[in-house]
Amino acid sequence: MKLIDLSTLLDPHDRDLLPPALSAAAGVVAPKIEYQRPDEAEGKDRFCEFFGCTHEDLPDGEGWGSEVLTDMSSHCGTHVDAPMHSGSRCEGQPARTIDQIELDELFCPGVVLDLRAMVTPCGAITPEMLNVAMDAAGVNDVAGHAVLLRTGQERFRMGDPGFFQYPGMTRESTLHLTGLGAKVLGTDAVGWDRPFATMAADFRRTNDRRYLWDAHKAITEREAFIVQQLCNLAALPVSGFHVGFFPIKLARTSAAPARAVAFLSGKGAAA
Template sequence: MTRLVCLTRPIDPELRSKIPPAMASMASVIAPLVDYHRPEAKGRERMMGLFCCEAHDLPHGEGWGEEILSDMSSHCGTHVDAPYHSGNLIEGKPARKIHEIDLQELFCPGMVLDMRPYERRNDAYTIEELQAAIDAVGRPIQAGDAVLLRTGQERFESLSAEWFAYPGMSREGTLFLARAGAKVLGTDAPGWDRPFPVMRKRFEETGEGSTIWDGHFAIQEKEAFIVQQMHNLAALPASGFMVGFFPMKLVGTSAAPARAVAFLDN
């Protein structure tokens, strides 16, 4: 019997009120604004208008429940980045958008790299640390794998200062995993690269453009799908499972919110 494990972070509109002022620009990737049309209120009014009826014509005097979402990024919550998120050209060819990715490509063997021993907060993991975590799994990365980084961010409350001070990936680390065969690169951190303030400070100090978003830009050299804001990686073994990422089929977009699910054979 196969057991399903949800690896998706809940999209909770209440989190909008908890975003630190310094990270206000991140609001649309945390949760949408939601206008709730309750059955006893706006939902009823909407149905009365559509059907030209009165409240007493509806069962229990109620209409339907409906929600209107706004200010929501295609990168909201747990989401899959299409290659196009990293630029127009990937491996010298036109980058694929989310609707151009076959669902079968996003259903693959998974392995969890336990990066917690390395405590790279506000910094990028080294290739040596990534290799040590792979060695601990007991098998190498194989072509088509989903490699999921358990960073330890599960310890912190969502949107806390500690949660935003996450460990990330560099160009070198990203290419190391992708060239080893990883097709999906996942993390339970808010982002794949180092935090934006960290990258900005590094650029201000060095003037080197190569330090800007270098983990994502590495996909231009080797195509892979990045999945961010994963959840519940502690429930998985190091390997021996399948994992599926099921993004909304948004036409022409660089990403889409997704339901990420692991399939474990008991």
């Protein structure tokens, strides 16, 4: 059994690479972290607070390592969106929060759809593109699967101009996958929909509110779990593996950061 980590690194330094217009989204990129090292004053002080001792009493001259995380969104880094992120109701019922989703719902067979040759920056991923990718992968049944979209975005790092110019899904393409029975919808892009600026421009041009976050809103019609900011999809075969998404168990939240892991058995890496 080989394990492939599909989760992005949460590095506070990435917050400094955000363009000014997106600074409000810093908590989605990474938390602020206050580091308390064992050999530095903060780590020693915390140790002494708990034990009522002084620095001179420390067993090896050191305290302990600890960190304090602040300004962290529930949608930080690689994360699982619960249906409640898309709206308060899903399929006519109260939408579920992250703590209401069982782990066995987030562990399932996976398939990678390679869209790199078809997508364009900020462009829409269409049902036709998905069908072409499924045919190329030799996949005709995704019921109960995690469908992972390889758009090529993992080649960009925070700070690269292309990082926020990602292709995205639409209402029609999302419902196409959920209509086929896919239950987890993953992407290597920072967002599932097209970029906010692209959707906003379409809305201003047409005054059609259907352009506003339409791929996420499709989840209110047919339940599924969206996972964003995946990485290492190039290390996966197109099918024949399982994938697990293990979100932090946060009470009543619309999402939670997750460790996403692919489980391979006797399969080689993708090209």
